[in-house]
Amino acid sequence: MHKPVLLHESIDALDVQVGEIFLDGTLGGGGHSIEVLRRLDGKVRIIGLDQDSKAVELAREKLNIEAKTENFRNLDKVLGELSILSIDAILFDLGISTDQFEESDLPAQIGRGFSFLRDEPLDMRMSREGPTAADILNSWDEHAIELILRGFGEEKFSRKIARLIVERREVKPFKTTFDLVGTVLEVKPRSWRDRIHPATKTFQALRIAVNEELTALEIGLEKGFKVLGQNGRFAVISFHSLEDRIVKNFFRDRIKEKVAIQITKKPVTPSAEEIQINPRSRSAKLRVIKKL
Numbered sequence: 001m002h003k004p005v006l007l008h009e010s011i012d013a014l015d016v017q018v019g020e021i022f023l024d025g026t027l028g029g030g031g032h033s034i035e036v037l038r039r040l041d042g043k044v045r046i047i048g049l050d051q052d053s054k055a056v057e058l059a060r061e062k063l064n065i066e067a068k069t070e071n072f073r074n075l076d077k078v079l080g081e082l083s084i085l086s087i088d089a090i091l092f093d094l095g096i097s098t099d100q101f102e103e104s105d106l107p108a109q110i111g112r113g114f115s116f117l118r119d120e121p122l123d124m125r126m127s128r129e130g131p132t133a134a135d136i137l138n139s140w141d142e143h144a145i146e147l148i149l150r151g152f153g154e155e156k157f158s159r160k161i162a163r164l165i166v167e168r169r170e171v172k173p174f175k176t177t178f179d180l181v182g183t184v185l186e187v188k189p190r191s192w193r194d195r196i197h198p199a200t201k202t203f204q205a206l207r208i209a210v211n212e213e214l215t216a217l218e219i220g221l222e223k224g225f226k227v228l229g230q231n232g233r234f235a236v237i238s239f240h241s242l243e244d245r246i247v248k249n250f251f252r253d254r255i256k257e258k259v260a261i262q263i264t265k266k267p268v269t270p271s272a273e274e275i276q277i278n279p280r281s282r283s284a285k286l287r288v289i290k291k292l
């Protein structure tokens with residue numbers, strides 16, 4: 001079960017009022033939307049998006065909201081279909097949910113390959129559409145693979161790993177997570193000094209590439225800000241520096257243009273208590289602005 005991250009901090013900052021329209025761009029397990037509904041006794045209109053149809057199905061079953069399977073990069077299309085011209089608050093809680101990770105508890109054929117700890121098909125698509133992680137590893141040229149490992153994973157061994165991937169696929173195409181973990185471990189053997197698993201950065205990079213996460217974020221920020229009404233609030237929770245940089249720069253530019261003000265002075269991070277209860281929250285950063 002997904003535990004919502006920075007729940008009270010984000011919902012306090014968004015300050016959704018009775019009768020307003022709230023866009024939850026990343027429904028996941030619905031944790032943030034549930035809190036908004038609870039605080040306002042259901043007297044709020046919530047449009048919920050998730051590119052994962054399973055998250056949307058579950059949200060429809062348990063919540064009285066308008067949930068759509070869609071990438072937030074297409075939020076203008078969804079709002080257009082609903083004839084909504086302006087919204088009051090938006091949340092993007094980025095990345096994947098624990099539920100997507102833990103599909104890995106299902107039989108191996110069903111897991112989606114987000115975790116390097118279990119042997120599963122190397123898929124990594126949140127939307128279940130388009131090329132998989134295995135397709136990328138088996139068909140992109142060496143330089144392109146090196147670039148995603150370096151650019152999206154900040155992986156120091158990107159060149160060596162990319163070279164070995166290309167050598168390996170000639171012998172046997174990549175199919176499962178452990179095929180990739182084995183390749184990374186040949187370049188970066190495990191050491192007691194490692195704070196993180198040697199394959200962490202490679203997996204992060206591939207997931208970002210498969211789901212075009214950074215492009216979606218840039219487009220979602222632009223379109224979301226455009227459709228916010230006067231005094232509309234925009235909150236984003238990011239989980240790594242590449243995402244946070246995009247959010248920070250986008251918000252900074254709107255503030256410089258004097259079309260928005262900052263609500264959270266510094267990025268808000270989880271308390272020691274939250275990190276203890278939910279270790280996955282440790283890298284989270286919340287930034288919030290208000291449109292003028």
Ligand SMILES: C[S@@+](CC[C@H](N)C(=O)[O-])C[C@H]1O[C@@H](n2cnc3c(N)ncnc32)[C@H](O)[C@@H]1O
Binds near residue numbers: 029
């Ligand atoms: C961290 S979870 C959200 C958790 C949710 N706030 C909660 O507390 O239950 C992120 C969710 O956003 C979805 N997601 C990630 N990027 C997306 C995008 N660009 N458009 C739509 N959904 C996205 C993922 O499929 C995942 O279900």
